Amino acid sequence: MSKPRIAWTDQQMDDIIGTLLRVGVALAALVVLVGGVLYLHRYGNTFPDYRVFHGEPSDLRSLAGILRDVLVFRSRGIIQCGLLLLIATPLVRVAFAVVAFALQRDRTYVTVTLIVLSLLLYSLLGASH
Amino acid sequence: MNVFEFTLLSMAGSLLAGFLGSLTGLGGGVVIVPLLTLGFGVDIRYAIGASLVSVIATSSGAAAAYVKEGFSNIRIGMFLEMATTLGALLGAMLAARIPTAAIAVIFGVVLIYSAYLSLHPPHGQVGQEASDPLATRLRMDSSYPTLDGPVAYHVHAVPTGFSLMFLAGALSGLLGIGSGAVKVLAMDRAMHIPFKVSTTTSNFMIGVTAAASAGIYLNRGYIDPGLAMPVMLGVLIGSLLGARVLVRARTRWLRITFGAVILVLGFEMIFNGLTGRL
Numbered sequence: 001m002s003k004p005r006i007a008w009t010d011q012q013m014d015d016i017i018g019t020l021l022r023v024g025v026a027l028a029a030l031v032v033l034v035g036g037v038l039y040l041h042r043y044g045n046t047f048p049d050y051r052v053f054h055g056e057p058s059d060l061r062s063l064a065g066i067l068r069d070v071l072v073f074r075s076r077g078i079i080q081c082g083l084l085l086l087i088a089t090p091l092v093r094v095a096f097a098v099v100a101f102a103l104q105r106d107r108t109y110v111t112v113t114l115i116v117l118s119l120l121l122y123s124l125l126g127a128s129h
Numbered sequence: 130m131n132v133f134e135f136t137l138l139s140m141a142g143s144l145l146a147g148f149l150g151s152l153t154g155l156g157g158g159v160v161i162v163p164l165l166t167l168g169f170g171v172d173i174r175y176a177i178g179a180s181l182v183s184v185i186a187t188s189s190g191a192a193a194a195y196v197k198e199g200f201s202n203i204r205i206g207m208f209l210e211m212a213t214t215l216g217a218l219l220g221a222m223l224a225a226r227i228p229t230a231a232i233a234v235i236f237g238v239v240l241i242y243s244a245y246l247s248l249h250p251p252h253g254q255v256g257q258e259a260s261d262p263l264a265t266r267l268r269m270d271s272s273y274p275t276l277d278g279p280v281a282y283h284v285h286a287v288p289t290g291f292s293l294m295f296l297a298g299a300l301s302g303l304l305g306i307g308s309g310a311v312k313v314l315a316m317d318r319a320m321h322i323p324f325k326v327s328t329t330t331s332n333f334m335i336g337v338t339a340a341a342s343a344g345i346y347l348n349r350g351y352i353d354p355g356l357a358m359p360v361m362l363g364v365l366i367g368s369l370l371g372a373r374v375l376v377r378a379r380t381r382w383l384r385i386t387f388g389a390v391i392l393v394l395g396f397e398m399i400f401n402g403l404t405g406r407l
Contacts, residue, residue, distance in 0.1 A: 010203060011199065013203065014199065014201070014203065017192075017203075018192070021189045021190075021192050021336075022190075024189060025186060025189045025190045025365070028186070029186070029361075029362060029365060032358050032361060032362060033362065035354065035358065036136075036358040036359070036362070039132075039354070039355060039358065040132065040133055040136060043132050043355070044131065044132050044133035044136075045131055045132070045133065046131065046132050047130070047131055047132065048130070048131075048132050048135045048355065048356075050165075050169070050170070050171040050172055050175050050353070050356060051170050051171070051172060052172060053172040053174050053175065055349070055350035055351070056350035056351075056352065056353060057350075058350075060350070060352075060354065061347060061348055061349070061350050062348065075354075076354040076355065077354075079354035079355070079357070079358045080347075080352070080354045083182050083347075083352060083354065083357055083361070084347070086182060086185050086186055086189070086361070087182070087185060087340050087343045087344060087347070088340075089185070089189050089336070089340075090185065090188075090189065090336040090337040090339075090340040091340060093189075093336075093337070094207075094210075094337060097203065097207060106268075108267065108268075109204060109207060109208075112207050112208055112211060113207050115211050116207060116210045116211055116214055116337065119211075119214040119215060119218060119341055120214060120337070120340055120341055120344070122218070122344075123214075123217075123218055123221070123340075123341050123342065123343075123344030123345050124340075124344030124347075124348075125344070
């Protein structure tokens with residue numbers, strides 16, 4: 001009887017996850033940096049107001065709004081997009097673990113990781129509505 | 130102070146926080162909120178949003194280095210993440226409902242507790258005795274590499290560890306911190322997981338936990354790009370630098386100094402919370 005060949009060992013899984021995290025963080029930091037330079041260029045001489053809480057405008061609160069901002073090259077939207085990439089990195093990691101456990105035929109941990117994944121998706125997509 | 134100066138100063142402060150946090154193993158996130166609120170007069174809600182983002186950055190950045198060493202236990206991590214993410218969602222929802230002064234006081238208490246832990250680091254007892262049957266069924270027992278070859282360990286008290294993780298997640302979501310101290314405590318003291326395994330697995334979990342509450346914070350408009358940008362970049366660079374010199378540094382007196390700073394910040398947070406200034 002031959003073993004399924006694509007099933008990763010735990011060590012291989014760790015390696016892939018390590019690379020995934022590194023790429024995710026580097027990409028997020030790069031996008032934040034680009035947005036940050038644009039932001040300073042544009043707003044560097046204005047005065048920050050963080051003493052009183054207003055909450056962010058609606059375009060910076062949702063996935064769709066942030067993407068619209070990026071398309072018209074708004075600096076604050078680009079930073080927010082980088083932050084979104086950063087928030088998505090652990091999410092991709094968990095999604096990857098679902099697949100890896102499925103290939104190992106480990107039903108218990110497929111369920112465990114699916115629960116974690118749905119909690120994360122709920123937070124990012126649905127919780128405030 | 131204009132935006133340019135504010136960005137430079139807050140980035141420098143965050144860099145130092147990330148550097149010291151990674152050197153001492155206490156995490157930089159725990160001092161970001163006091164730094165921004167007490168130091169720069171930022172509203173605590175913006176500060177928590179920015180801190181949360183930086184916590185994800187350091188966790189994922191450091192985890193990338195850790196996982197290759199083979200210390201972290203992905204099964205324990207994933208299983209306990211059910212508790213931390215659920216706790217984090219609850220914490221983030223609570224954050225909108227309780228007054229900021231109360232958040233400041235709770236923050237202060239957690240800081241004082243972290244300072245205490247920095248002076249009494251967990252001693253790490255390896256579980257050699259029989260496992261919790263639940264741990265066996267969940268295939269949590271594993272081994273970790275040492276100079277003398279792999280050493281096997283057994284996992285204990287899964288329900289206790291799970292409950293403590295829920296608390297760690299709730300604190301993370303409420304305060305925008307990684308709650309690494311509580312996570313390590315749960316794995317070290319309750320579940321008897323070897324120290325190296327619990328610290329790396331905890332770091333692994335911090336990012337997922339913080340991401341669970343970050344979504345809610347983003348949707349609610351607590352994450353300001355202009356503030357989160359210097360904080361995230363600063364903490365990330367600082368913690369990566371800290372990880373590089375970690376091997377050479379004598380960390381004992383550093384832990385004590387940083388612990389003392391955290392203690393003072395804790396009392397200041399409580400004082401400012403009680404007098405209604407935060």
